[in-house]
Amino acid sequence: MRKRVPLNAIRAFEAVARHASVAKAAEELCVTPTAVSHQIKLLEDFLQTELFLRRNSRIYLTSESSATLSKISQALDLIDDSVRTLGGTQENLHARLTVGASTSFASFWLMPRLRKFIESVPEIDLCLHTFISRKEAETQDSDLRICNWQSHLDWKIEPLMEEENLPVCTPELARRHGNDPAKLLANAPLIHVDRSHLGYEGNYPDWSRYLEEYGIQRPDVMNGPRFNQAGTAIEAARAGVGLLLGRSLLVEQFIDNGELVMAAECYPERSPYYLLSSWKTTQNDAMRQFRDWIVEAVSSSRMVHAL
Incomplete structure (x- = not known):
């Protein structure tokens, strides 16, 4: 018999961990920050362990919770996908693609161009995860990452472009x-x-x-x-x-x-950028379509240089 786990609290934990912010998690979940904080406290009491370190009005994952974040994110994605199949056949469902990028890159380069990708492949639901630091980027769970470094993790690294x-x-x-x-x-x-x-x-x-x-x-x-x-x-x-x-x-x-x-x-x-994906991740059609699109977008951008 499965142990009854507080699923809403787990969703709250995953959102807070991914955003490193109670306020942003609350916005995503359409609840108040107070409600999110209550769910985190509920989960910590349930597990009898501390999930976050709180310092100078900021929160950080503990080493134990950081190690499990990726698996929890994948499990929640699997639950969402499974529930969506109850409403129709798998063929009618949109593919989901998660892309990680720095906040500045996403805001100033990717966002002005993103509409073209969304309009060209309406069957793909794009999830954009932004990060500020390298440490934050490498703990996120994404299908593809656009980074200005070559990771030491087990990722496939493809040169993308250079900027001046x-x-x-x-x-x-x-x-x-x-x-x-x-x-x-x-x-x-x-x-x-x-x-x-x-x-x-x-x-x-x-x-x-x-x-x-x-x-x-x-x-x-x-x-x-x-x-x-x-x-x-x-x-x-x-x-x-x-x-x-x-x-x-x-x-x-x-x-x-x-x-x-x-x-x-x-x-x-010049400074290089790379397109990173995990070797363990299935290279599906959504990933290939986004890769083809961004390579084309780079080639048409006036002030960057394709690699």
Whole structure:
């Protein structure tokens, strides 16, 4: 006889663990954060173990709960798929494809193009899981992952594209410095992005490396506002705060619509992206269709380079 487990509490745990946020889990489950917290407490009492570590208003998985997250996610997916078959034949059901991508990549590059994929293959239900850090990405359960590093896990790695790193600012800021790249690089306020905490291996230069490459010396090179995510740094650049050493993949749409302009030359080295999938995952039609689509999307993107 099966032990009666609190299924709603398990769903709440899986959602909180996947999002690393009670609020986001509550939004997904269409309940209040208080209700989610109650379900987590119920499950911890049921298991007589702590599932999350709570530090400085943030939550982290314990090592034990992290080790079981993938299996629980797969089990919930299997339950959902099985229940859906009760309403019709398997042939009438949509395929489900889970894709993992960084929050900045998903927001600034993938999202503006995603409608074309959804419209071209309406029989596929796409689940997009975003992450901020490498550690978070490698604990998620996804069919495909778009990453700027090569994982040491047992994943198939396919080169996808390269992006450039280029100084960008608003047209107004460029005009204030006479639209002169040398004056902009020497005098405009600098916007910084701190990436060390993310655990990425991408070859992203900072302002010190960039200015040294082009022989420009600034005693205040470390001054200026700093952001821990590319997205907020881009918003600062769009607001005219300063000059951003931006990633072409993320700023392309803002250059195209005139909100930002390329203020000087690109950094000479490019940063690679890869399409990752587990060797243990069945390579199904949905995965192949998404792979074909994103390769085509890369080839038509003006400011990235296909591999």
